Amino acid sequence: MKTGFIGIVGRPNVGKSTLLNAILGEKIAITTDKPQTTRNIIRGIYTDIPDGDYDKGTQMIFIDTPGIHKPHSKLGNFMTDSAINTFKEVDVILFLVDDAINKGPGDRYILEMLKEIDTPKILVINKIDTMKPEYFQSIYEDYSKMEVFDDIFGTSALEGKNVDRLISRLGDFLEEGPMYFPEDMVTDHPERFIVSEIIREKILLYLEDEVPHGVAIEIESYKEEPNITRIGAVIYCERKSHKGIIIGKQGKKLKGIGKAARMEIEALVGTKVFLELWVKVKENWRDSDFALSNFGYKEE
Numbered sequence: 001m002k003t004g005f006i007g008i009v010g011r012p013n014v015g016k017s018t019l020l021n022a023i024l025g026e027k028i029a030i031t032t033d034k035p036q037t038t039r040n041i042i043r044g045i046y047t048d049i050p051d052g053d054y055d056k057g058t059q060m061i062f063i064d065t066p067g068i069h070k071p072h073s074k075l076g077n078f079m080t081d082s083a084i085n086t087f088k089e090v091d092v093i094l095f096l097v098d099d100a101i102n103k104g105p106g107d108r109y110i111l112e113m114l115k116e117i118d119t120p121k122i123l124v125i126n127k128i129d130t131m132k133p134e135y136f137q138s139i140y141e142d143y144s145k146m147e148v149f150d151d152i153f154g155t156s157a158l159e160g161k162n163v164d165r166l167i168s169r170l171g172d173f174l175e176e177g178p179m180y181f182p183e184d185m186v187t188d189h190p191e192r193f194i195v196s197e198i199i200r201e202k203i204l205l206y207l208e209d210e211v212p213h214g215v216a217i218e219i220e221s222y223k224e225e226p227n228i229t230r231i232g233a234v235i236y237c238e239r240k241s242h243k244g245i246i247i248g249k250q251g252k253k254l255k256g257i258g259k260a261a262r263m264e265i266e267a268l269v270g271t272k273v274f275l276e277l278w279v280k281v282k283e284n285w286r287d288s289d290f291a292l293s294n295f296g297y298k299e300e
Helices: 016-024 074-086 104-113 134-145 161-170 191-206 240-247 249-269 288-295
Strands: 001-012 042-048 058-064 093-099 121-125 152-156 216-224 228-235 274-281
Touching: 001 016, 001 104, 016 042, 016 058, 016 093, 016 161, 058 104, 058 161, 093 104, 093 161, 121 134, 134 152, 152 161, 191 216, 191 228, 191 249, 228 240, 228 249, 240 249, 240 274, 249 274
Parallel strands: 001 058, 001 093, 093 121, 121 152, 228 274
Antiparallel strands: 042 058, 216 228
16 A cells, blocks of 8 residues: 655644644644644544555555744744654655745745755645635745745645645655554544643633643543543643633633533543543743653653
8 A cells, every 4th residue: 555654834823733634534633723732743644445455545644743933932942843853754745834925934934944855845725715816826826936846735624625635646645655553543642642632722712812822731540431431630831820810710711621621522532521620830831841741742
């Protein structure tokens, strides 16, 4: 079968996680309208075996990276380094943009790095559902003139437009290889990790801009029983004032976060879920090597 690794890179908030979820037809990466939602490298596994014929099958391992940006903390450094290192490990690079190249330095910064790499590259102009055709055409032509990319696609990851065509084109760059993962596997992350990300997503959606990026989730207990899964999780924030915001008046914010997370976790694990959330303060954890290691963002 044809197999390969594909890196998804781009600025924060261009739709990388949304595209990955659209490709897989299943949600494994959290998505919000806030930048830097993705912190870890997320691996999604797309497997297609037509009529059970493995010789004609395809397996693509997608690596969704944190948005590349100018870092302002050790966590930011980790996120950017993780994304850049992906360039060296994959068979194809998908570079996502959602605006003209002259709108900011971020895309140009990534583009300069991509010019130095021989790996096949596809430009994906995402969010075409929000663009006028002439604006899309101008973005397409500007990038095409640079002669950096092997192909250029317009997509709406949110609506699934042109995603099938993109998958088909990616197959042209893959070579014969082993089947790395079972065909029913969509991610190599354990359920505990996905649960922690679901909780973090609900916090991002519920709270004001500054608080969520100072939040980390630690799963303290995860017990599977015949008819229920019992989960205990700690939400760490950086300031005492943030703790009050997360909990909310009479605990209403925390209850809302917990309810939204629990409903999605139940769909993930296929059982009833009892979810307990606690909020603790760990000041300046984003600049603490020990804390970053403890939360799984870097090796000690």
